[in-house]
Amino acid sequence: MTEPVFLELGPRPHERPSYPPDVQSRLAADADEIVARYRTGGGDPPGTERSALLPLLHLVQAEDGYVSPAGIDFCAARLGLTAAEVTAVATFYTMYRRRPAGTHHVGVCTNSLCAVMGGDAVHAALREHLGIEDGETTADGTVTLESIECNAACDFAPVMTVDWEFFDNRTPSSAVEVVDALRAGRTVTPTRGAPLSSFRDTARILAGFPDRRPGALEAGGGGGSATLAGLRASREDGSTVAGPPLTPVLSRYWDDDRSWTLDTYRRRDGYAALRKALHMNPDEVIQTVKDAGLRGRGGAGFPTGMKWSYIPQDPATDGTAKPHFLVVNADESEPGTCKDIPLMFATPHALVEGAIIAAFAIRASRAFVYVRGEVVPVLRRLQAAVAEAYDAGYLGRDILGSGFDLDLVVHAGAGAYICGEETALLDSLEGRRGQPRLRPPFPAVAGLYACPTVVNNVESIASVPPVILHGPEWFCSMGSEASPGFTLYSLSGHVARPGQYEAPLGITLRQLLEHAGGVRDGHRLKFWTPGGSSTPILTDEHLDVPLDYENVAAAGSMLGTKALQIFDETTCVVRVVSRWTRFYAHESCGKCTPCREGTYWLVQILDRLERGDGTEADLGKLLDISDTLLGKSFCALGDGAASPIVSSLKYFRDEYVAHLDRGGCPFDPEESALAPRVAEVTARPEGGTA
The missing domain is CATH 3.40.50.11540 (NADH-ubiquinone oxidoreductase 51kDa subunit)
Structure with a gap:
């Protein structure tokens, strides 16, 4: 008779560590303050206290540098949940670490735009320089390195974060300088954000406790050059640019001194x-x-x-x-x-x-x-x-x-x-x-x-x-009858002056590019997104499509969030679409089968094409799987994963075929990377600023 096999899933309840009394008391006081935010003082609907779970998990991560078993038990006891219920939530979110992090968490964006602009090279340089792989921590416990998804800083690409503070327009050399300064204990100042403290201190801010360090709010100014690009263009361009003028309303005083106050x-x-x-x-x-x-x-x-x-x-x-x-x-x-x-x-x-x-x-x-x-x-x-x-x-x-x-x-x-x-x-x-x-x-x-x-x-x-x-x-004096008003258009990628451009709905990409200085010198527009990665891509044939809800839809895409990612002819469309697809597979919640399984298999096929192992039949499979996603998944994430694939095959099928004929990607990734737009030196001796 075969002996039963037991798999030890973790410490048994009586073996799990707990916090010492002084730590328990301190955390309990903080937890009371957190839970109180979600109460009204009477007549609260059922479940309001559980809203405190995410900030409580941030709190215990601030204590331990990760979500420890003791932290899980603390949160569970405070909210009347089981450890299994808390663990199920903690493991869903990428910011909660299951192993201790280093003193500093270094994240490098490797989603499509940052990757194309040099983010992949930055990540590779840091792995080699630190001698660790993605997700690992240096032997001295100083730095944990991780590739991260889009951090809503595309107009500053490539972007790196340290303890979730922004380091914009990175290159391999400037990124290495930052981590060397961190390991040497020197002061490092982000491009946008407060002087660094530690990963644990940052977790307390995420738990809802204010950063009371002198100068923390002022650090980083009102925004970088990309944030202010459209506002400056609205003042400088005058009548020199054809089409409707820029209309700064929300952005009209972004460059005021202490604009956030x-x-x-x-x-x-x-x-x-x-x-x-x-x-x-x-x-x-x-x-x-x-x-x-x-x-x-x-x-x-x-x-x-x-x-x-x-x-x-x-x-x-x-x-x-x-x-x-x-x-x-x-x-x-x-x-x-x-x-x-x-x-x-x-x-x-x-x-x-x-x-x-x-x-x-x-x-x-x-x-x-x-x-x-x-x-x-x-x-x-x-x-x-x-x-x-x-x-x-x-x-x-x-x-x-x-x-x-x-x-x-x-x-x-x-x-x-x-x-x-x-x-x-x-x-x-x-x-x-x-x-x-x-x-x-x-x-x-x-x-x-x-x-x-x-x-x-x-x-x-x-x-x-x-x-x-x-x-x-x-309000209706701007825009069109069906799409009135002003809005923020975000230009990023291979454009001379990326940033935020506030304009009437219905302006065209051609007109916005005039305000932004055009595509980078010596290059031409190849493809672009009108509303982020989930919208079908468009090409240079669509430069004069009015950017409002109706006209973009008529062109076969969606206005979405007006996130205009600009890619020139040096960019491999298969590489970009593959990275977006990997993102959707990673971010799928797993609730519905079409999205959970479909995004996984799309990634496998695109990886084969990138390696040079793909076949002609794979192109048909991409379309077939995309069809099982479009309109059939539980939410719009499945549609977002399929749209770039279907539209890229529509406009650039020959490029997919080239991956088959040439045994892999025919593009040199270094040609699409950009030189930094800001000074690279960000680290100074202790007591200095950058």
């Missing part, structure tokens, strides 16, 4: 729209946004005022009505999309004011901003802006004497692209794995804590104060 915002009419809105009826506010025709800026383009109107507007007065919630989706994670992060970094109060007006309109007394965890400089400033708003009476009880109450919570995610899908975001905000929900019911009926909820994108909400202040006619 309340004082600067109020000098620029900040919170004037809130005062006006509070003298209106909530239904009037909704109708004003409807009349303006403001459409969601997060990808789908759904009318914002209409979404608000779906919330029940006449709640019962007998105490049975459910509370309403506003949730701002600041989980900007799609490759190429990089507009919300600079907006929140330069002018966080624009988002805060918009959120207050939106909450007033939908009769919500609680609002949340769900920010992706990998953008600590933005999180730091948003936390400070919310604190300023409370101190000034714009948040809290009886706002500006109106009788309206609102609490606003800034909630950090933990690394999961799928949480950009609104129902997956709600599950994550409730302290669960971020997986899309079956609809109906829609969030307007049963959203956060099964209560009526509006989920809006950052730019959508930040656009509300100008609409209220200036009126629908002013």
Whole structure:
């Protein structure tokens, strides 16, 4: 008889380590503060305390440098969950480490745009220089190296992060200088972000505790050259560029001194729209946004005022009505999309004011901003802006004497692209794995804590104060009849001046490229995305397509997030599409079979083509698998994975065939990389700055 086989899955309950009493007491006090953020003081819907799970996991990671067994047990005991339930959540998110991290976490973006621009070379150089592989830590415990996905900094590509602070426009040599300085104990200052402390200290910020170091908020300025590119062009180009002029509204004072502060915002009419809105009826506010025709800026383009109107507007007065919630989706994670992060970094109060007006309109007394965890400089400033708003009476009880109450919570995610899908975001905000929900019911009926909820994108909400202040006619004077207003277009890649360009909807790529200095010298446009990696690619034949929702759709793509990734003729389209596909396979939540299995097999086939082992039949298989994804997966992630493959085969099938004929990729990756746009030296002796 065969002896039974037992597999030891981990320490037995009586063997699991626990925190010493002094650490337990300190963590308990911090945990009480975290849990209190999600309580209203009475009548909370069931499940509100569990929303504290993600920040609690950040807290224990700050203590141990990873999510340890003791940390798992601490979170479970505090929230009345099992260790298995907590572990299931922790293992879903990429930012929670299961092994101790080094003093500093170094991440190199190797998604398509950064990879093409030199990110792959940066990552390879660091692996060789440090003598470690991806995910490993140096023997001295100083540096943990990891390739990361798109970090919403595409206009600064290639990008590296240290403890989730930005180091822009990296080259192999400048990246090596940074890690050498870290290992030598010298002060290193990011391009955008505060002077470095440690991976553990950063985790405390993610847990919601403010960074009180002197100068931490000021570090990094209002934004780098790419953030300000469109604003500067709007002042310099004048009548020299054909077509509609740039229209800086949200970006109009991004270059002001200390643009992120309340004082600067109020000098620029900040919170004037809130005062006006509070003298209106909530239904009037909704109708004003409807009349303006403001459409969601997060990808789908759904009318914002209409979404608000779906919330029940006449709640019962007998105490049975459910509370309403506003949730701002600041989980900007799609490759190429990089507009919300600079907006929140330069002018966080624009988002805060918009959120207050939106909450007033939908009769919500609680609002949340769900920010992706990998953008600590933005999180730091948003936390400070919310604190300023409370101190000034714009948040809290009886706002500006109106009788309206609102609490606003800034909630950090933990690394999961799928949480950009609104129902997956709600599950994550409730302290669960971020997986899309079956609809109906829609969030307007049963959203956060099964209560009526509006989920809006950052730019959508930040656009509300100008609409209220200036009126629908002013807003409709820009753009087209079906797509009115202004918006942020993000240009990145092989363009002379990448960055954020605010313009009327309907401007063309040709006109935007004129403002941005054109494609890099000596090269020509090959292909581009109109709305991020999930939108079908377009070519130079589409330079004059008006960039609004209707015309881009008529051209066979989607406007999406207006993330215009520009690739010139040195770029291998198969390499780019392969990297995007790997991203979608990595980020699939695994809930539905078409997406989970389909993205896996797409990656296998594209890898074969890149290695030179592909066959003609593989091209047909790519289309067949894409067909099983399009419209058949649980959420839009499957569509996003299939769209670049189908469109690239439509326009560049000969390039796929060349991979078959030549036994691999015929392109030299070094030709597509760019020289740095900023000085490479970022490390100075102790006490210095960079």
